Amino acid sequence: DSKLTRLLQDSMGGIAKCIFIACVSPSKFNYDESQVTLKYAARARNIVNKPIKIIEKPNVNEEEYLKLMEDHLTLKEYVKEMTLYQKDLENELKVAK
Structure with a gap:
């Protein structure tokens, strides 16, 4: 009030x-x-918020947007695979020493 x-x-x-x-x-x-x-x-103190990050959709048509999202997910997966590969190589290097 x-x-x-x-x-x-x-x-x-x-x-x-x-x-x-x-x-x-x-x-x-x-x-x-x-x-x-x-x-x-x-x-x-009793107020509970649920903050969210608002991501604006790029100014492209729906087909381009879906392709961009697909590419994004593919790249994320590739980065994950490369990180695992790097760890494997580091472990092999430790064993070789």
């Missing part, structure tokens, strides 16, 4: 990452404000 809540409502909850820092004062003068801040922080 606070102005801060309304100001931050698009950032809190949903898919965004959000860090909340509560600033309080040990001064008696700021006791009431610090209490309100701590209560707000306690409520904000």
Whole structure:
């Protein structure tokens, strides 16, 4: 219900990452404000976000996009195979020494 809540409502909850820092004062003068801040922080602590990375689709037609995705997956698999091959060669080198 606070102005801060309304100001931050698009950032809190949903898919965004959000860090909340509560600033309080040990001064008696700021006791009431610090209490309100701590209560707000306690409520904000219960907010659960599920941030996701939004990947925009390239500006190509559907067929080109599918081909690019297929190539991407093929390259990822190739990198995985090459990493395993490198480890095998490193192991053979250790044995040969």
